[in-house]
Structure formats: structure tokens, C-alpha cells
């Protein structure tokens with residue numbers, strides 16, 4: 001390395017970006033989490049200008065429906081709004097860099113598993129607008145495993161389930177390679193929608209933000225923790241006026257059950273696709289949960305009971321992907337070993353999207 005390169009490496013803020021469907025997190029190896037904001041942008045309806053990004057945009061949600069449109073550009077795991085995604089990435093990277101020395105960073109980004117090449121390109125372009133030196137991509141599940149503290153370089157298998165807002169990513173990894181991986185469109189949003197629908201059956205209308213609150217306050221998997229009913233405000237659809245309703249925890253869990261079943265089925269499919277010897281080792285290595293969904297009480301126990309594999313929740317599950325990405329970037333060896341997989345992984349994900357599952361092994 002030349003002196004210039006060494007100096008640059010010393011001052012260069014290498015950053016990992018987790019472009020999640022619900023939250024975007026920016027992490028640097030030496031400064032920790034720099035930015036963590038909702039993946040949301042707000043448009044002014046009259047001229048389609050973007051007036052707020054991140055937390056500020058989420059606060060506008062549903063407040064002024066006619067004049068301001070609040071969009072989640074990555075909702076569902078695909079980029080539905082390229083301009084919004086572009087502005088989101090650029091703004092949050094700028095925000096993360098504002099407190100750092102003005103040296104172009106190296107960036108590693110994680111996109112939702114089912115993102116297509118075109119979507120990766122769009123993200124890359126957005127990142128490029130923020131002026132990095134280099135940009136790399138790594139699948140979210142791989143970053144999640146590293147961020148959760150799992151060793152993906154050894155022969156012992158590491159299994160991770162990352163439950164985000166729009167997607168759940170499941171992977172078994174060894175020797176910096178992917179043994180089996182899948183990405184399904186089930187996540188926190190699925191639960192929120194199910195809770196809205198379940199309450200509508202009781203003739204009570206609530207919005208997605210209230211449903212999310214209910215999920216966080218009263219959601220669980222497995223055995224009921226025995227909490228008091230949670231009171232929410234909304235529209236009483238029988239009397240056609242605003243009202244309050246005390247919602248039982250079992251009603252919330254009932255609404256969430258289908259989504260949890262779908263996640264469990266996807267986990268079984270991955271275990272089925274993993275060679276039996278590795279599955280045997282997984283019984284010792286265990287499964288780690290990351291992403292916001294990992295915080296659902298009882299979920300780890302439920303997955304452990306259904307798969308017979310011990311399951312734990314990672315520390316700071318919401319930061320795992322960004323942390324993992326940053327740490328991968330900080331260890332050139334791991335990055336180098338992961339790189340040959342990147343292209344094949346994109347193709348693998350695409351085949352998933354169009355529904356032709358090929359078997360994928362190292």
C-alpha cells in the first residue's frame with residue numbers, strides 16, 4: 001500500500017448500508033451506527049417534490065392525505081419508486097457522512113434479497129451520487145449473519161433468519177458460501193395488515209401505524225404472555241363514529257399466526273435443502289433471529305419447537321445487517337471470499353422471483 005492509500009484507509013469512513021424495507025441503517029466499523037431512520041419519503045402532491053425523508057417523512061404519514069403522499073420506496077422488497085429510493089439513499093448517506101472527515105468512503109450496501117439487477121443498479125447509482133470511492137453489494141442474509149456475530153468462514157454451518165418489514169431472508173452459510181438461501185415476502189407488514197383485517201371483522205377500523213403499535217405491544221408467538229387488553233383508537237364501523245376498543249392479546253396473535261406459519265414453512269424448506277450432515281451440525285450451532293421481527297416475544301421458542309433446532313435472538317437485531325455489512329467491509333479477507341458469490345447470488349435471487357427454483361450449492 002502506498003502512503004497515500006494508507007492515509008486514506010485510516011481516515012476513510014468505510015460504511016455499511018442496510019437498505020431495508022422498513023428502516024435504513026448506516027454503520028461504520030469505527031463509529032458504530034451513524035444513522036437509523038425509516039425508509040420513507042414524503043412527496044408534496046401539487047408538484048411531486050420530495051419534502052421530507054426518514055423520520056420526518058414518517059411523521060407526516062396519514063396526517064395530510066390530500067397534500068402530502070408518504071411512500072416507502074422499498075416496500076415489499078422491490079424498489080417500487082426509483083426516485084424515492086434514490087433520494088432516500090443519497091440523503092441518509094449524506095447525513096451519515098456530515099459528521100465525518102470529507103474523504104470519500106468505501107461503501108457496502110445490502111439490498112433486500114429479491115431485488116433484481118436493475119434495482120441493485122438503481123441503488124448503486126443513488127449511492128454513487130453520494131460520492132463513494134467504491135461500492136460493493138452483499139446479500140442481506142449474509143450481512144445479518146455476520147452482524148449477529150456468527151462465524152461464516154468456518155466449516156460449521158451458520159443459520160440466520162432475518163425478519164424485516166417486507167421480507168424474511170433465511171440462509172445457511174459455511175466457508176463464506178451459501179448452502180441454501182431464500183427470501184419470502186412475509187414480514188412485519190404482513191402482520192400489520194393481518195391485524196387491520198382482523199379488527200375490521202370486529203367492525204373496528206384502525207390504520208397501519210396503530211396496527212404496528214398493537215403488534216409491538218401485544219404480539220407474540222406460542223404461549224400467551226398474559227398481558228392486559230390494549231386500548232386502541234379508531235373508527236367504530238357499527239356506529240360510524242370514532243371510538244376506542246380494548247384488544248385482547250389472543251386476537252393479535254391469531255391475526256399473526258398465518259404469517260408465522262409461512263415463515264416456519266420457509267425455514268423447513270431451507271432445512272430440507274441443506275445436506276443432512278450440515279443439518280445435524282445445525283442442531284448444535286443453532287439458528288439466530290435478526291431484524292425487527294426477531295423481537296416478537298416467543299418467536300424464537302416457537303421456531304425452535306417447530307424445527308427442533310435451538311433458536312436465539314441476536315443482540316440489537318435491528319442493527320445486525322448494517323453492522324455485518326460494515327464488518328465485512330472492514331475484513332478484506334471475508335470480502336474477497338464473498339465476492340465471487342455476488343453475481344451468482346443475484347441470479348439465484350432472480351430465479352426465485354420468477355419462480356423457477358434451481359438448486360444452489362457451493
Ligand code: ADP
Nearest residue numbers: 020021022023164165188189216291292293295
Ligand atoms: P427492514 O430490514 O425490512 O427495514 P427491520 O429489520 O428494520 O426491517 O424491521 C422492521 C419491522 O420490525 C417492522 O415491521 C416493525 O414493525 C417490526 N418491529 C420492530 N420492533 C418490533 C417489536 N418489538 N416487536 C415486533 N415487531 C417489531
Ligand code: MG
Nearest residue numbers: 020164291321
Ligand atoms: Mg432488514
